[in-house]
Amino acid sequence: MIRLSLADPAFAARFDALVGARRESADDVSRDVAAILARVRDEGDAALIDLTGRFDRHDLDAGGWRIDPADCRAALDGLDRELRRALELAHARITAYHEKQRPADRDEVDAMGVRIGARWRPVDAAGLYVPGGRAAYPSSLLMNAVPARVAGVGRLAMVTPTPDGVVNPLVLAAAALVGIEEIWRVGGAQGVAALAYGTGRIAPVDVIVGPGNAWVAEAKRQLYGVVGIDMVAGPSEILVVADSGNDPDWIAADLLSQAEHDPTSQSILITDDAGFADRVAAAVDAQIPLLATAATARESWDRNGAIIVVPDLMAAVPLIDRLAAEHLELAVADPEPLFAAVRHAGSIFLGRHTPEAIGDYLGGPNHVLPTGRRARFASGLSVLDFMKRxxxxxxxxxxxxxxxxxxxxxxxxxxxxxxxxxxxxxxxx
Amino acid sequence: MIRLSLADPAFAARFDALVGARRESADDVSRDVAAILARVRDEGDAALIDLTGRFDRHDLDAGGWRIDPADCRAALDGLDRELRRALELAHARITAYHEKQRPADRDEVDAMGVRIGARWRPVDAAGLYVPGGRAAYPSSLLMNAVPARVAGVGRLAMVTPTPDGVVNPLVLAAAALVGIEEIWRVGGAQGVAALAYGTGRIAPVDVIVGPGNAWVAEAKRQLYGVVGIDMVAGPSEILVVADSGNDPDWIAADLLSQAEHDPTSQSILITDDAGFADRVAAAVDAQIPLLATAATARESWDRNGAIIVVPDLMAAVPLIDRLAAEHLELAVADPEPLFAAVRHAGSIFLGRHTPEAIGDYLGGPNHVLPTGRRARFASGLSVLDFMKRxxxxxxxxxxxxxxxxxxxxxxxxxxxxxxxxxxxxxxxx
Structure with a gap:
């Protein structure tokens, strides 16, 4: 974790370094991904069988190409009652929020007698990538699938790796809740390629969304234009702007809720009180050992965490806009002046009682948001990503x-x- | 030109071949472009000086980095009066259409007491690529710049190559009309890189739009995610659906208005009358020699043109949707049933008196449209491309x-x- 102060004569250079730091993986996977895409395009299902056997140790022909929708419904029925209610509440709130994103058509005759307008239609088919293993989150499935459903997309095809044949029951339950029936046991760049090009078994789609590792992200990047994609996603980040009226423990927990995702995640606090900054830093150190995700959170906070002290919070506005964070918490008594002034952020959380985690799960707005300063020009996932005008x-x-x-x-x-x-x-x- | 008939037993295979034909340049410029992007990122202005000298034979330091806005105003003032009025009408109509694209913000309190919403803001800076030479069209400048202006983008920076120092007065006049003051004499992949990364002289932008050659398109593709881009653009295309009530000369002219752009352009006619198809084919052959663009139009029509005869026009709907053309003319007595049924097209031109060229210049809707079947998932350029939510x-x-x-x-x-x-x-x- 680094500490900066706007009063420091070296602040500008140190802040530039913070803004410019690359946290994204430097792995150059582009050549390997290009080779996989070409193989799937040329060889179709045969390439999927080979690559899935090799990477996921799953034999598609012997172990099954698809996950049975009945298994998804069984997973949903088997959920703990409280968890099922939580998932249903999330589903309902996300659906309600996205329903208001449906765009309006236009059809007018102008003063020169020209009929002029625009109309929106859903794409025919959308592909949804769902990671296997640790990053397989039911909330993420809802956030990616619900906008497609609300857009009216006719076909929703999901691909997900099932390493050693193992599936994640929570993800299956979420798929059942959204009503996804077409689920393929393929993942990685080969799964994305199958959705984009189509194979003998898998029909091609028009848009591909969903999170994944560096290979999946690179596959989507390379296939941009062959299909529509959601966006280039990088490591997650939170920027918390907090005054000294907050409980330091609350703010520390907010910072850690981002840090626990991945060592490349970034958590930044901006405050106008150096003493409060000390208390939050101490609370972070005190809370980390309590977490099952302690190792990840520690590494993220040590490597990428930052605390910035400013003389008054309105002076933070240019810094907030430079950072253009994925998540911005305005944990202050009256968030309105800051909220009005800030221009660049993926999603904003207003006041002391709106921890970012509420937005991750069931606030309603999408949690697929622009990372890596891309909130300067990009928006969160929406119904519009599944429609065209x-x-x-x-x-x-x-x-x-x-x-x-x-x-x-x-x-x-x-x-x-x-x-x-x-x-x-x-x-x- | 190929002719197909839906009644032909081999139709499905022949139509598949037409849909699947690749017209895009197979030039693999990606490695060269990557090297140029890296040079501009690392060396900044020095790389621009070297590359512009080499590719455009223009010495930036001696001959000037920028085009003076006064030169643009002089070009506008020097326009022929009729042409100036035409450009002003186009500007006014494009502006009026795009003003209605401004998205609405949302700010509500839901039934559970949660304040929830979304707001749109323009990006800080947009970059506009304008090609040099033959493809430098003032209409294209208007179509790319006006949505940025309407979005409220504060800074609009234009790059354009000036081979041998030569500028295009029509393009300068259009720049004056839109009020673009920042115009750099750099082009190609290096111009796009300068906008994306910034150099000593050129401040970086957030979004880059505008047409260009294969190098420019590849540069934008590679920089997608570093900045927002408009879309991957391929060769232009028109699909004309016409009944026998049309004057064959009109329809032939419409087909040629696309064919004259480039040998890779594609013009397709679908009609329900084989005799009418013959008359249009004859009219195309008769008109080509009259055009100053005859060689290009001939090559495009011979290589990529197609006429498809169907038993009735409603039977064309699945074909229209498969082709998902950039431009779709419905040149029939009553276009409504077809208009209601079609799902995929970049822009639709209704009835016998709406030649596509009206949309190219001053209908109002944007002429930057998805090509190469991308209308299945992509939309034309709009105000939204310069804003984020x-x-x-x-x-x-x-x-x-x-x-x-x-x-x-x-x-x-x-x-x-x-x-x-x-x-x-x-x-x-």
């Missing part, structure tokens, strides 16, 4: 007569005579 | 008490104790 125009003869000469003039100026001709011929009648 | 949540102590236990249950199930702790600590009070 078609614009349209309709000219009456009169409207064409009004617009046509200008179009011909521009076509001539651009040296595109057939463009002009397609308009001019219609003006002669 | 931040979600937010605010819990009162009561709302947290209502939601908290479910969040704790889910965090426990996912094995993330600090997540649960950040909620549970606040429930104890």
């Amino acid at each position: 078609t614009s349209f125009l309709g000219c009456s003869p009169g409207a064409l007569a009004a617009l046509g000469p200008a179009a011909v003039a521009l076509a001539d100026a651009e040296g595109l005579p057939a463009h002009g001709r397609s308009v001019a011929l219609r003006l002669d009648r | 931040t979600s937010f949540l605010g819990c009162s102590p009561g709302a947290l008490a209502a939601l908290g236990p479910a969040a704790v249950a889910l965090a426990d199930a996912e094995g993330l104790p600090a997540h649960g702790r950040s909620v549970a600590l606040r429930l104890d009070r």
Whole structure:
């Protein structure tokens, strides 16, 4: 963990270093991923059998290509009652929030008599990547699948690795809750490739979403344009802006809720009280040993954690915008002035009683959010990622007569005579 | 040009071949582009000087780094009066259309007492690539720059190659009309890299849009995630659905308006009348020699053109959706049934009097549209490409008490104790 103070003459350089630090894996997997994508494109199912046997030690032909939806329903029925209710509450709240994201169509006739508008339609098919092992979270499945369902996507196909054939019952239960019936036991770059290109067994999809390791992320990056993808995801991060009126233990827990994800995660506190900063730092150290995730949280906090002291919290606004964090907590008595001033953040958590974890699970907004300062230009996952907009125009003869000469003039100026001709011929009648 | 008939027993296979044909350049420029991006990232302005001297034969230090906004205003003032009016009409109509794309914010309190919503903000800075030479179109500059302006983007930086120092006065005039003041004389992958990474002279931007050659497209693809980009653009295409009530000359002109762009462009006619198909094919052959762009149009039509005869036009709907064309003309007496049924197209042109060229210039909707069947999942350029959405949540102590236990249950199930702790600590009070 590093400590910075805005009062320090070296602050600008140290803050630049913090902003510019690369936490993303430097593994260069792009060549290996390209080779896997080409194999799946060319060899289809045979490549999936070979790669899944090799990487996941699962024999697709012998052990099964798909997970039976009945197994998902059984997993849902087998859940502890309190957990099932929690999952259902999450599902209901996420659905309700995303339903209000459905875009409106436009269809008007303008002053020149031109019918003009745009309409939205869902994609035909979406692919959902769900990681195996430790990072297989039911909440993540809900966050990725519900927007597709709300968009009205007809086909939702899920791929997930099942190392040694083992499935995660919580993930199956979440799949049952969303009603996903098509689940393939393939993962990694090969799973993404199967969704994008299609194979003999797996029909191709139009959009692929969902978290994964460096190979999965690189596969999606390389397939961007062949299909739509959600975004390039990097390590997770939280920025907590807190005044001294908070319980240091609460703020420490918030910082650790990000640190426990991964050693590359980042937790940053900005406060206007150096004494409060000390108390939070002490609380972090006190809480880490209590966590089952202590080793990860320790490594993340030591490597990437930061505490920044500013003279007053409004002075933090330019720093907040530079960091453009995935998650921004405004744990202050009145968050309104900061909330109004901040421009760049993936999602904002307002006030002392809104820990970021509420948003991870069941606040309602999506927890798939831009990382690595990408909140400067990117948004969280939404219903729009599963839809596309078609614009349209309709000219009456009169409207064409009004617009046509200008179009011909521009076509001539651009040296595109057939463009002009397609308009001019219609003006002669 | 190939001719297909839905009645042909071999139709399915021949149509599959048409849909699957790759028209995009097979040039593998990715390694060269990666090297250029790395050089600009590491060496900044020095790399720009070297590469611009080499590729554009323009000495940045001696001949100027920037185009003076006064030169742009002079170019606008020097325009032919009719052309200037046409450009102004285009600017006004494109602006009016995109102003209605501004998204609405949400800020509500739900039934559980949670404040919940989302708000949109423009990105800080957008970069606009404008090609040099033949493909430098003022209409394209308007289509790329106006949505950024409407979004409220504070800084708009343009890069454009000026081979041998030569500028295109029409493009300068369009830049003046949109009010672009920051124009750099750099192009190619190095121009895109300068916008993405920044150099000593050029400040980095958040989003890069605009058309370019294979190097520019590959540079944008590789920088996706470092910045936002508009989309992966391939060769242009038009699909015209026409009944025999049309003048064959009009439809031929529409097909040629796409074919004249580039030998890789594609023009397809679907009609329900084989005799009409013959007449359009004859009209295409008759019109090509009249065009200054005859050689390009001929090559495109011969290589990539297609005419498909169907028994009735509604039978064309699945074909239209498979092709998912950038531009779809419904040149029929009543376009409504087809318009209602079609799902995938970048932009639709309704009726006999709406040639696609109207949309290229001044219909209002954007002419930057998904190509290569990407209308299955992608949309045209819009104001949203220059904005990003931040979600937010605010819990009162009561709302947290209502939601908290479910969040704790889910965090426990996912094995993330600090997540649960950040909620549970606040429930104890």
